[in-house]
Amino acid sequence: MTSGFGATGLLTPLFIGDVLGGLDSIGVPVTQLLQMADSIAFIILAAIGLTIIFGMMGVINLAHGEFIMMGAYITTLSVNVAGLPLPVAMILGALGTAIFGAIVERTIVRRLYGRLLDSMIVTFGLGLILTQGTRIIFGNSLQSIGTPFGNVPGYTYSAYRVLLLFAAIAVLGGAYLVFTRTEFGIQARATIQDAETARSMGVDTDRMYTVTFAIGSGLAGLTGALYAPSATIVPGMGQSFLVESFVTVVTGGSTVLLGTTLAGGVLGTIDAVFSNLYGNFIGQIALLLTAIIVIRLLPDGLTGLAHTIRDKLGERQ
């Protein structure tokens, strides 16, 4: 996933500059589109780890924001202290968080399956410890590593932030492939549907839970790693992802990847429009209201709507 985005990074300045210039000359609002790409990428990346863990395991990981923070910290420290190149540091950030997630699942979350609210509270406690522990160890902020790639050619908009949209799509695609096309994905989904039967078919369900949780955590870590160059690295940074990620989970509904994609698209557009016009806070309010309205009208979220439309189309044919 990361290597793919690195490759696009080398090509884009020329390619994007030409395309955007062409679009702008025929009256397309390029700045707004860039903003929208940024918002959609942010929402998808903020939510992906959370939605996988929730959708697959029914556990709400309230330490999600702190897992993102952990990925960002590992990345930043790898660059600042160890002097590693950025892509390697990002992979380390994702891997480190995944390993931490596996440990958390083995020691804590495992004991709370079937006690949904309790697992929420425990992970919340974990989040508090991680935030404050980071503050005690590393102080109030880390030196930022700086955003690569400069601005989008011809615009005052960070190219890196826009490129994250491709990273988001790559992450979604990667997760889709892993969960639908691999042996592990099939076993993991079997475990989620019916653990008993899966076990009797020889699936190591304990391992499936651990690995799924680790993947979700790793994706949260990857999000942190991807935003490390352009965010302020502070212990509380995970909190800035919380509102967006939770709203996405609520809006998306039960089918994990489809829900995240749809919700990311819808919410990203809304966020971009309202943040652009009225500022960040109104953007958040708009997201919240959208979530409330979506739940009021569509109890199963956007995926529920998608399934209904599919069924209707099926009837007509």
Added chain:
Amino acid sequence: MMDVTLPPRLKRIGNKLNGPNTLGNSRAFWAAFAVGMIVMAAYPLVRGSYAAGQFSLFLAYGLLALSLSLIWGYTGILSFGQVAFFGIAGYTYAIVSLNLGGAFGQTVALPVAIAAATLSAFVLGYFMFYGGVQDVYVAILTLVVTLVLETFMAQTAGSEWSIGTVALGGFNGIPGIRNFALGVEGASISLSGSGFYWFVLGVLLLAYLGARVLVNSKYGYALVAIREDAERTAMLGYNVKRVKLAVFTLSGALAGFGGVLYATWGNYMDPSVFSLVFATIPIVWVTLGGRESLLGAIVGTMIIERLRLWFSVNASEFAIVFVGVILMTTVLLVPRGILPGIKDGYVFFSEHGIREGIEHGRVTIQTRIQAWLGSLGIGQSDTETPPSSEVVRE
């Protein structure tokens, strides 16, 4: 020797206060409760007015804890939003009382503030429960609402964010809220120090007794039924949505009263009441004390707040770590909280005698440790879903 027959009226009140949904119903409990209340009432006389004033904050927090115990412990709806109603009431009180001025303004501000909190709870609750939002989604939505409120209040620093003569003040909040007062000009009482302490203690006592009556009434049975199985309760003919909305609104009002007391205690309001950490704190109180116990929620509040005070003086940066550790260890080791745990222990020992009790405890701890080692992959790998925290009450 304690077998004095109570006068009928007192007995009738007793019947309303006692029931299967509260832990302490015996004579011994009420005797201990009375002693506890006398000790609490005597606290300002022993420790002085200043200490009493400090402690009255914890009592005000007790209302917040009580509201969470009702909605979460009894009805099974985890709300991170109690602090939102707490804060809304506090802010409303500040705005109304400072605009109107004087003791009369404060007297008007009290019901207005509680009404604002109640109305917010009603509106949010309506959208959630009638929108079919359940379980974790309620927790998520209430948390998001609280965080959005924090973002909103934090950005109100500019002078355009004024209501009447009161500037909302962004991060700095609203200073200069006066001590709690009731009455009109010339005939008012203002409460601070010991007086405020006794007032808050009285409010908390009434709220506690009222909540006891509520949970032991038919209505309370409906709440517990919803917690145990909402679908079956609906099948039995209860309007689950309406009951949820009603108790959510009521708990919003309780939290709001706590918020007013908080505002008059510290003489300021700032957006930190909507912060992630403060939203967690009530969960910690109630988890530690025992969420299905009204008294447990209050006792948990006193313990945690006393310890937090100690941390903030001696090791302030570890206060939040401590809160997180308490939260995790309580849920993992004593899922029902300490007060129900003590009660279970008391009942067990009084039924089985001490020797058998200790033997039983040893076996329990042994199996727990084995299960835990098993879950780590050491020893036998018996990692079934852990037993639920449901324990049949007497």
